[in-house]
Amino acid sequence: MTLAPQPYLNTRVSAMSERLLTSDQIAALCELSLPDLAERFGLEALLDEQLDRRTKSRAVKQALINTLLDELRVLIRPMNATEAGLVLAWGRKYALFNLKTLLRGQLYELDQSEISANLYELPAHVRLPQQELFRAEGVLELLRKLEQGPYSLIARQGREVFEQKREPFALEAALDQRYYGEMVRRLLQVSNQDGNELKQLLGAVLDRVGLLWLLRFRFSYGLSPSETYYQLVPSVRLLHRDRLLRLVNLETFDEILAALPEPLTSRLAGSTSLMEVQRRLGGHVTDEARRTLANGQSGVARALAYLILREHGVLALFSIVQGQLLGLPRELIEIAVEVSEPNCPADSLADAA
Structure with a gap:
């Protein structure tokens, strides 16, 4: 359309x-x-x-996020590729939450079951390749694995910053910055009334x-x-x-x-x-x-x-x-x-x- x-x-x-x-x-x-x-x-x-209380809380939040992302998928169907890419970039914040959870697991050597318990199950249009990322040995390998696909720019910027500073704060700040920067990049590709x-x-x-x-x-x-x-x-x-x-x-x-x-x-x-x-x-x-x-x-x-x-x-x-x-x-x-x-x-x- x-x-x-x-x-x-x-x-x-x-x-x-x-x-x-x-x-x-x-x-x-x-x-x-x-x-x-x-x-x-x-x-x-x-x-x-x-x-238990924690499991109920997690299940409720998962259900509500799924509702939101299912509606996002419905709304992007009639959009052209540029428009859909921008709206998808907004929705990928939930994949970014998962990425941060996986990175913290690597940084603090957490058990995989503990990491899994804090990951959202996301639909295919915003999902990370989590099983492949689970097999990564360290933060840098995890980010390199993610450099193929829709999260390549976020992963590359995160890897470059972590290679320079080795600081968890700097890494997460770089991921957040790239997330919003990607939305700006896609926004500037939209023209006319939609863009305004x-x-x-x-x-x-x-x-x-x-x-x-x-x-x-x-x-x-x-x-x-x-x-x-x-x-x-x-x-x-x-x-x-x-x-x-x-x-x-x-x-x-x-x-x-x-x-x-x-x-x-x-x-x-x-x-x-x-x-x-x-x-x-x-x-x-x-x-x-x-x-x-x-x-x-x-x-x-x-x-x-x-x-x-x-x-x-x-x-x-x-x-x-x-x-x-x-x-x-x-x-x-x-x-x-x-x-x-x-x-x-x-x-x-x-x-x-």
Whole structure:
């Protein structure tokens, strides 16, 4: 399909959008019991008394990720190769999670059964060749095995960085950087209306990632401006290369927030911690996705907006389930899924994804 506005894809996205959860619906889910949640969302593992808490949690997250990736596969069917490649690049974050698990297993010499227990079972369109990677002897061999196929750029950059530095942190940062860099590369191959709307949407995603990484690396990890700048991925929207270079050389958290362009300045005004910035930026991305879904003309951009919002919803559902499995009070669960405001100061050194 190459003709805008891609009527079939737009119709499919509109129909699937009925599955999205609103804030009010997420709040209502916080009041349901685990059996009620299991029945409503088909999460049979929650009702299996033979499974321990950790196994139930893992099974639920696996089921929700499978739902998301199955919907991704449906949505890319009518897209051309360039468009599908971009949306697939977004969905490969879950393979990246598996890759990091395999690498940590090699780095810390973990038992294969322990590694396997922490891997997601992914569909073929985003799957790693895990059995082959299991047979690798060391991090470098594992990455070399991955250099054939769709993950070649990520694997090559990770291997080159690890050969130079031999640091787990540098390796994972390089993998994350290449993941977002690959999305930018594919985005720039899309033209016309699709490209413009996708730049607005993915630009908001990249702005969020860039600012969180900048603040985390500078103030949580204590990296120098030059070391921090080297780790960043310039956005195609607000936090482009020149602006990141100016921001990274500022000395304080507050100075960086004050120097941001609109609408980020207004959105983050009064933020006192990295955790609060993360929460507000997450709202900025979901607002942009809702705007694209409601008003966009590009079927591809609307499909990606749907997937971003769908992921937000299924992760909120998982947080509700996880909170109940851990016996947390409802007030904390509501804060975790952002339907209630936290009433205590957030840790300014909190990790941000």
